[in-house]
Amino acid sequence: MRKKYRHYICRLVQVGAAVLILLGFILLSLHRIGYEMNFTTLWQFRHRLWQGFVMTLVIAVASLCLSVLIGAIAAFAQKAKVAVVSDLARIYVQVIRGTPLLVQIYFFFYIIATSWGIDNRYLAGILILSLFEGAYIAEIIRGGLESIDSQQFEIAKAIGLTSAQTTRLVTFPLLMARILPALAGQFASIIKDSSLLSVIAVIEITQTTQEISAQNFAFFENYFFLGLQYFVLTFTVSLITRRLERKYKHADHT
Amino acid sequence: MRITLKQISKSFGERTVLSDVSLDEEITSLAVIGPSGAGKSTLLRIIGGLLVPSAGELLIDGKKINFTEKELLAYRRTIGFVFQSKGLFEHLTALENITLPLIHALGMAEADAARVASRLLTRFGLEAEGHKYPFQLSGGQQQRIQICRAVAGNPRLLLLDEPTSALDPELTAEVLDMLGELQKTGLNTIIVTHEMGFAKKACEKVIIVSGGTIVESGKSSELFAAPKTEQLQAFLDKVLEWHV
Ligand SMILES: Nc1ncnc2c1ncn2[C@@H]1O[C@H](COP(=O)(O)OP(=O)(O)O)[C@@H](O)[C@H]1O
Ligand SMILES: [Mg+2]
Numbered sequence: 001m002r003k004k005y006r007h008y009i010c011r012l013v014q015v016g017a018a019v020l021i022l023l024g025f026i027l028l029s030l031h032r033i034g035y036e037m038n039f040t041t042l043w044q045f046r047h048r049l050w051q052g053f054v055m056t057l058v059i060a061v062a063s064l065c066l067s068v069l070i071g072a073i074a075a076f077a078q079k080a081k082v083a084v085v086s087d088l089a090r091i092y093v094q095v096i097r098g099t100p101l102l103v104q105i106y107f108f109f110y111i112i113a114t115s116w117g118i119d120n121r122y123l124a125g126i127l128i129l130s131l132f133e134g135a136y137i138a139e140i141i142r143g144g145l146e147s148i149d150s151q152q153f154e155i156a157k158a159i160g161l162t163s164a165q166t167t168r169l170v171t172f173p174l175l176m177a178r179i180l181p182a183l184a185g186q187f188a189s190i191i192k193d194s195s196l197l198s199v200i201a202v203i204e205i206t207q208t209t210q211e212i213s214a215q216n217f218a219f220f221e222n223y224f225f226l227g228l229q230y231f232v233l234t235f236t237v238s239l240i241t242r243r244l245e246r247k248y249k250h251a252d253h254t
Numbered sequence: 255m256r257i258t259l260k261q262i263s264k265s266f267g268e269r270t271v272l273s274d275v276s277l278d279e280e281i282t283s284l285a286v287i288g289p290s291g292a293g294k295s296t297l298l299r300i301i302g303g304l305l306v307p308s309a310g311e312l313l314i315d316g317k318k319i320n321f322t323e324k325e326l327l328a329y330r331r332t333i334g335f336v337f338q339s340k341g342l343f344e345h346l347t348a349l350e351n352i353t354l355p356l357i358h359a360l361g362m363a364e365a366d367a368a369r370v371a372s373r374l375l376t377r378f379g380l381e382a383e384g385h386k387y388p389f390q391l392s393g394g395q396q397q398r399i400q401i402c403r404a405v406a407g408n409p410r411l412l413l414l415d416e417p418t419s420a421l422d423p424e425l426t427a428e429v430l431d432m433l434g435e436l437q438k439t440g441l442n443t444i445i446v447t448h449e450m451g452f453a454k455k456a457c458e459k460v461i462i463v464s465g466g467t468i469v470e471s472g473k474s475s476e477l478f479a480a481p482k483t484e485q486l487q488a489f490l491d492k493v494l495e496w497h498v
Binding site: 149151152154155156157158159160161162165169170173174177248 | 403
């Protein structure tokens with residue numbers, strides 16, 4: 001117990017040292033160009049910043065859920081027996097992965113969303129982002145499913161599990177162990193990619209920061225703080241998924 | 255237990271693997287032997303309800319098994335199946351591998367399932383392995399735990415597909431000892447095996463499968479002493495070539 005405690009202190013000192021070195025480097029760089037950071041200018045914008053942060057959080061969480069759903073559907077649809085369905089799924093994945101998000105945002109927002117009467121830009125933004133990330137998640141899930149030894153399903157059959165039980169008790173945990181690390185990376189991308197929705201004037205944190213910069217001209221402070229906010233979000237995701245990874249780790253020893 | 259096969263055939267696409275396999279035997283312990291690729295695994299999977307034949311009927315104690323998904327599901331729950339290797343769920347401990355079918359397929363309470371599982375592990379000297387994952391177990395331990403899982407639900411029939419062919423000789427012995435002990439308790443078993451000594455001594459009856467059909471069958475004590483067919487003689491000559 002005592003040893004464990006000492007181990008934690010030791011790690012804390014090590015991590016602290018690493019952070020200090022990096023911070024020192026940044027401060028030195030700023031000093032060399034003669035820039036004095038002054039974050040007090042951000043304080044007056046705290047309400048807008050908070051609203052922007054919450055909007056980014058909402059968009060990220062909604063897109064995260066929706067993109068996993070879309071990704072799962074696309075992954076299974078690629079294996080569908082009806083050719084039209086599997087072709088559609090394959091084309092979707094290829095096209096989305098083969099074009100920039102920025103192009104997709106303009107295309108879907110100004111053509112598809114407009115023509116189908118989706119005039120809420122937040123809803124449109126979440127849909128576009130989910131479609132984009134869903135294609136990547138589909139590939140992650142498909143790869144994960146293919147890496148499971150088919151004998152595992154034969155065992156499930158032999159002991160008399162129903163297909164719903166097999167999915168819940170066998171496929172899901174085996175799949176999670178295999179795809180969680182890749183999925184964690186994708187979740188971080190969703191958070192960062194949501195910044196591009198600023199181009200259709202979704203007032204999330206990047207858009208908010210741009211607007212504030214036009215008023216206070218404190219670009220360094222504003223964008224430094226913006227980066228920090230994204231990092232807080234992605235780091236949280238990384239902590240949560242690492243915990244999940246530990247839970248499922250025994251399911252993958254291939 | 256009476257096992258009846260009526261003209262069972264199985265084809266995969268163009269390829270016919272079993273043709274007109276018929277059998278009508280009272281079975282306590284049956285060994286299935288024959289060259290590789292003969293169709294032994296295919297036959298065993300059909301008997302275990304894991305594979306639907308292209309044609310033919312399967313009867314257990316005179317009752318016909320309909321090959322519908324619903325009936326097969328119920329049927330599989332009454333049968334134990336042991337695979338050649340990698341027959342445990344990778345993401346579960348040895349103990350969980352045994353309790354999962356008890357809880358989810360047979361509807362046993364969790365505490366009861368855990369009790370049954372640990373009693374079996376203790377009985378076969380595996381109590382120290384209960385909390386290990388398959389990748390932490392030796393091949394022989396994996397096979398013995400597979401057998402524990404297969405018998406935990408008191409199946410009416412235990413099927414084993416070459417349970418020792420991926421093992422070293424000393425591990426083979428420990429698995430066969432365990433099987434011998436289970437057979438003595440009256441468990442009905444069908445085992446596909448290349449262990450001629452085991453087929454001869456521990457199994458009451460034996461069938462020889464070759465080229466997708468049963469070429470010979472009978473009491474193991476008689477059949478090995480005086481093979482009736484050329485196929486059996488040739489097969490025995492081959493497998494026993496290096497036997498001392
Ligand atoms: N799912 C399958 N699809 C196509 N061919 C198969 C399949 N399963 C088995 N076979 C073929 O059937 C033949 C018999 O296989 P098997 O029953 O495994 O033989 P054994 O267990 O006697 O070695 C082999 O030639 C094998 O290639
Ligand atoms: Mg085989």
